[in-house]
Amino acid sequence: MWQHYLSRILVIVVALNVFALGVLLVFLVNFRINIRRRVLEREFALRLLVAVQKSASTEEVARHTGLPVSDVSEYCRVRGIETPEERTSRLELIRQRKEEEARRIMEEEALWRSEQERITAERQREKEQEAKRRRERMKKFGVV
Numbered sequence: 669m670w671q672h673y674l675s676r677i678l679v680i681v682v683a684l685n686v687f688a689l690g691v692l693l694v695f696l697v698n699f700r701i702n703i704r705r706r707v708l709e710r711e712f713a714l715r716l717l718v719a720v721q722k723s724a725s726t727e728e729v730a731r732h733t734g735l736p737v738s739d740v741s742e743y744c745r746v747r748g749i750e751t752p753e754e755r756t757s758r759l760e761l762i763r764q765r766k767e768e769e770a771r772r773i774m775e776e777e778a779l780w781r782s783e784q785e786r787i788t789a790e791r792q793r794e795k796e797q798e799a800k801r802r803r804e805r806m807k808k809f810g811v812v
Contacts, residue, residue, distance in 0.1 A: 719732040719733055726741055726752060728752070
């Protein structure tokens with residue numbers, strides 16, 4: 669009698685173990701599928717990023733990846749990736765700012781040089797006037 673109960677409990681434990689093993693297999697298969705999906709997503713993201721960096725336009729990126737232009741633009745917007753058009757406009761803006769800064773610096777240097785030249789010319793005139801006054805005084809006193 670006890671043997672009958674024990675064998676029944678053993679069958680139940682084996683059934684639970686088989687069920688747990690089945691659940692574990694389902695989780696492992698799901699995990700593998702998720703990992704594969706993530707790897708594919710990362711590979712796609714990397715390919716798209718390389719295409720975006722090397723291409724000159726979003727249309728060219730769309731041709732390389734085989735996606736519509738709207739999908740590429742949306743993907744870039746969602747992921748915070750700079751599109752080729754945005755990159756070229758940003759680089760152009762940086763170039764314009766550098767040129768503007770260089771032009772401003774050159775204008776300031778030109779103003780500074782002209783001011784220094786004016787100051788130097790003024791000092792030279794003062795020296796000449798002082799020398800002229802000394803000569804007149806010396807003539808006055810008969811030294812020259």
